[in-house]
Amino acid sequence: MINPEPKFKEVAMAIEKATPKTRQEVPATVRFSEMLDRFFDDTVRMTPWGRDGFMPEVDVSETDTHFHYELSLPGMKKKEISINVDDNMLTISGERKFEEEKKQKGRYHIMENHYGSFSRSFTLPRNAKTDSIDATYENGMLKISVEKEKKSAGKEIEVK
Numbered sequence: 001m002i003n004p005e006p007k008f009k010e011v012a013m014a015i016e017k018a019t020p021k022t023r024q025e026v027p028a029t030v031r032f033s034e035m036l037d038r039f040f041d042d043t044v045r046m047t048p049w050g051r052d053g054f055m056p057e058v059d060v061s062e063t064d065t066h067f068h069y070e071l072s073l074p075g076m077k078k079k080e081i082s083i084n085v086d087d088n089m090l091t092i093s094g095e096r097k098f099e100e101e102k103k104q105k106g107r108y109h110i111m112e113n114h115y116g117s118f119s120r121s122f123t124l125p126r127n128a129k130t131d132s133i134d135a136t137y138e139n140g141m142l143k144i145s146v147e148k149e150k151k152s153a154g155k156e157i158e159v160k
Contacts, residue, residue, distance in 0.1 A: 080094045
């Protein structure tokens with residue numbers, strides 16, 4: 001049986017010798033390819049909410065008595081989340097910060113988690129009681145419950 005180990009070392013050494021050490025040694029076609037990769041990577045990361053932000057996923061549901069909003073905000077603390085209601089507009093905002101200790105652990109090659117500011121706004125239905133809103137945050141999930149006004153019985157109007 002042939003031992004592939006020496007062949008692998010020879011190939012690795014040949015690749016190392018052939019690898020350019022400075023930018024000027026890199027062929028223009030490779031630099032252009034890298035430029036395109038960076039362009040598309042940056043373009044994909046550009047979002048309507050900004051380059052340095054993210055948009056948390058939300059589920060909105062309704063029961064007979066409440067409207068429910070659930071946002072996925074893993075890694076955040078309660079104090080980093082703000083909830084406001086103004087003129088029937090529910091706004092949830094906050095900021096997920098990149099932890100300094102993560103920076104010190106080394107260089108990242110892939111980073112799929114999103115950091116930065118976010119803001120999500122929802123127009124509440126007319127029958128939402130804006131003075132009766134509850135919010136809980138547990139295990140990375142923000143749950144907001146907005147009570148519905150009770151249906152009023154219609155009344156008959158007498159024609160005079």
